[in-house]
Amino acid sequence: MTFDYLVLGTSDLKGLNILDIGATLFFFILLLFLLKKVAWGPxxxxxIQREELIASEIEAAENSRQESVRLLEEQRDLLKEARTEALAIVENAKKQGEASREEIMTTARSEAVRLKESAIREIDTEKERAIAAVREEVVSLSVLAASKVLEKEVSEEDNRALIEATIAKAGEVK
Incomplete structure (x- = not known):
């Protein structure tokens, strides 16, 4: 076997057929055209569909990420607001407790003053009753003593008036 056909000389160029080259070129171009229509186009x-799908998924993912960030910020704001409200509620409860304490203390003080004044009035009333009772007893004893001293019976009304006048003068001198 010889490899003479591999080496082309100038004398062998005549053996090339232009018609074969044209037909080969025509079929090659036809094959490229068919491949473009049948395989390359679809x-x-x-x-392109895959690229659009991936782009839309990337866009959806970005939108979802942005929505998540927005919701996260919204939740943080709500949490911050809830903390602020909780602190306000606690502060309000403290103020109400303090106000209630002050009200109870004021009520207790006024009740103590009222009880003290009532006790003083009661003591004064009892003192007046005791003084009246002592006067009555002194008057009776004085009448009895005076009647024994005088050995005569003076009317009880005269004695009583005389003794009360004496006691009244003695009370004024004090």
Whole structure:
């Protein structure tokens, strides 16, 4: 076997057939055209669809991420607001407790003053009763003593008037 056909000389160029070259070129171009229509076009269509799908998924993911960030910020704001409200409620409860304490203390003080004044009035009333009772007893004893001293019976009304006048003068002198 010889490899003469591999080495082309100038004399062998005559053996090339232009018709074969043209037919080969025509079929190659036809094959490229058919591949473009049948394989390349649908393949590129699928690639474009895939690219659009990936782009839409990336956009949806970005939108979802932005929505998550927005919701996270919203939740943080709500949590901050809830903490502020809780602190306000606690502060309000403290103020109400302090106001209630002050009200109870004021009520207790006024009740103590009222009880003290009532006790003083009661003591004064009892003192007046005791003084009246002592006067009555002194008057009776004085009448009895005076009647024994005088050995005569003076009317009880005269004696009583005389003794009360004496006691009244003695009370004024004090």
């Amino acid at each position: 393949l590129m269509g699928i690639m």
